[in-house]
Amino acid sequence: MNPATKINPEDYVLSVLSPEDRLKAALKIAQETFLKTTLTIKDIERAIKKVRRRTYEKTQRSSRC
Numbered sequence: 001m002n003p004a005t006k007i008n009p010e011d012y013v014l015s016v017l018s019p020e021d022r023l024k025a026a027l028k029i030a031q032e033t034f035l036k037t038t039l040t041i042k043d044i045e046r047a048i049k050k051v052r053r054r055t056y057e058k059t060q061r062s063s064r065c
Contacts, residue, residue: 031048
């Protein structure tokens with residue numbers, strides 16, 4: 001019999017989120033992280049919009065098939 005594997009709670013929480021929610025969480029973490037850099041908020045928000053746009057386009061392409 002195999003011993004029970006140890007589960008990291010953070011990994012479990014992320015695994016139950018939808019891909020969209022995971023993306024939102026990752027972007028929120030990135031936004032908070034980069035607040036302490038020389039990047040401006042506009043730079044970060046522009047990058048976030050770009051990533052979201054690409055993700056949205058991919059989901060739209062895959063749903064058409």
